[in-house]
Structures are given as C-alpha cells and as structure tokens.
Amino acid sequence: xxxxxxxxxxxxxxxxxxxxxxxxxxxxxxxxxxxxxxxxxxxxxxxxxxxxxxxxxxxxxxxxxxxxxxxxxxxxxxxxxxxxxxxxxxxxxxxxxxxxxxxxxxxxxxxxxxxxxxxxxxxxxxxxxxxxxxxxxxxxxxxxxxxxxxxxxxxxxxxxxxxxxxxxxxxxxxxxxxxxxxxxxxxxxxxxxxxxxxxxxxxxxxxxxxxxxxxxxxxxxxxxxxxxxxxxxxxxxxxxxxxxxxxxxxxxxxxxxxx
Numbered sequence: 001x002x003x004x005x006x007x008x009x010x011x012x013x014x015x016x017x018x019x020x021x022x023x024x025x026x027x028x029x030x031x032x033x034x035x036x037x038x039x040x041x042x043x044x045x046x047x048x049x050x051x052x053x054x055x056x057x058x059x060x061x062x063x064x065x066x067x068x069x070x071x072x073x074x075x076x077x078x079x080x081x082x083x084x085x086x087x088x089x090x091x092x093x094x095x096x097x098x099x100x101x102x103x104x105x106x107x108x109x110x111x112x113x114x115x116x117x118x119x120x121x122x123x124x125x126x127x128x129x130x131x132x133x134x135x136x137x138x139x140x141x142x143x144x145x146x147x148x149x150x151x152x153x154x155x156x157x158x159x160x161x162x163x164x165x166x167x168x169x170x171x172x173x174x175x176x177x178x179x180x181x182x183x184x185x186x187x188x189x190x191x192x193x194x195x196x197x198x199x200x201x202x203x204x205x206x207x208x209x210x211x212x213x214x215x216x217x218x219x220x221x222x223x224x225x226x227x228x229x230x231x232x233x234x235x236x237x238x239x240x241x242x243x244x245x246x247x248x249x250x251x252x253x254x255x256x257x258x259x
Contacts, residue, residue: 041104056227063237
C-alpha cells in the first residue's frame with residue numbers, strides 16, 4: 001500500500017460489475033478514516049454524523065444496482081479525508097470546517113499530505129470510473145451515469161422541506177424523466193436543483209465523467225432521515241430503480257460532447 005493506507009486497510013474504491021445500462025456511483029458511501037489520520041482529531045460521534053459521509057446512500061445505491069444489474073462504484077473513505085465529489089482546486093476538497101464543526105486534521109494541511117490523500121483515495125475512485133466508461137464505450141455499450149447522495153434535514157439551523165432532490169446541469173435528458181416520475185407521487189416534496197445545484201460545486205463527478213462524453217446523467221439526493229433504516233433504504237432503492245429503469249432516455253451523445 002501507499003503512505004496513507006496500511007496493508008490491512010481496504011482499498012479506496014469498491015467496484016461491483018453489472019451488465020445493465022446504468023453506472024451508479026456513490027462518492028460518500030463511507031465514514032471510514034485511515035488509521036494514520038487518527039480520526040482527523042474528531043470524536044467518534046462527529047465521525048458518525050453526516051459531515052463525514054452520506055448516511056443511507058450506499059444502501060440505496062446498492063439496491064438500485066442490484067435491481068437494474070448496474071455497475072456500482074463506491075468510495076470507501078470519508079469525504080473529510082478528501083471529497084471525491086469536489087475539484088481539487090476547491091478549499092472544501094480538504095475542508096477544515098464542515099457545517100458547524102472544525103476538522104482539526106485538515107487545518108494547515110501540507111501539500112505532501114494532500115498529495116497522499118489524492119493518490120490513495122481521490123484518484124483511484126475517478127480512475128475506476130474512467131476505466132469502466134472507456135471499456136463500455138470501446139464495447140459499444142450505451143451508459144447512463146447516476147450518482148446517489150443523501151442530505152441532512154436541517155442545515156446550519158435551516159430546515160429543508162424536500163424529500164428528494166434531482167440535480168442536473170444543461171443536459172436534462174435523464175433529470176426531466178426522474179423529476180416527472182417522482183412528482184406523480186403527490187405526497188413527495190421534490191427539489192429541482194435543491195438542496196444543491198451545480199452552482200454549489202457539487203456536480204463534479206458527473207461533470208468530470210459524463211458531461212465530456214455526452215452520457216445521460218443525474219445526481220439524486222435523498223433526505224437522510226428517510227433512508228436511516230432498512231425499510232426506507234429498500235423503499236427508495238426500489239422506487240428509484242423503477243423510475244430509472246422505466247425512463248425513456250436518448251442515450252446518444254449529447255450535442256457538443258467530446259467523442
């Protein structure tokens with residue numbers, strides 16, 4: 001292993017191959033922190049909070065992939081180590097302050113420390129997605145890219161009214177189908193580019209992998225109290241798998257995409 005991860009620690013990325021149309025990624029699947037970083041100076045209670053990961057997201061992503069025979073790519077270390085859904089040029093790639101919590105292990109982080117986190121956590125995740133997509137393109141297989149997240153019901157004291165959010169940029173092929181189907185359930189509050197939008201710099205993974213290749217893509221955020229337990233996780237995995245699997249998607253590269 002490298003300088004950060006010991007030989008008995010799991011690799012940063014987990015891949016479960018499938019033969020279906022969908023490639024499903026979960027950037028914040030785990031709150032694991034490499035042993036060397038000593039919990040980044042945080043008490044265990046803070047590492048369990050949403051600041052360290054997206055609770056419930058991995059179970060939903062796994063459930064969708066299982067139902068659709070999709071390929072699944074999971075990041076197995078906390079976003080507090082390095083956020084795989086952020087450009088490395090952004091300060092919150094190695095955030096020193098998350099919501100209301102100071103992250104001691106990220107304060108005055110040196111360039112060598114950042115480089116080891118990128119090499120052993122951030123880069124393997126994105127390299128894996130690139131390899132999968134390029135392999136599928138070479139085989140002539142259409143690919144639809146979906147990232148799964150969860151969000152906290154209250155952020156910095158402000159309640160969030162949405163049950164689920166659909167995040168997208170200029171390419172709306174998949175987003176419009178998902179939004180339309182979700183809105184058929186009148187009991188749901190559906191956020192359209194809420195609680196985040198690409199303007200919040202949260203669309204990095206999709207923009208890095210799907211946008212240049214013209215792949216239909218969407219980012220889905222579920223309120224994390226709805227997926228805190230198995231019944232909610234199964235419900236949302238089934239609901240989203242049904243919506244995604246039934247969507248009529250033009251999988252031809254979007255206009256202007258790089259071939």
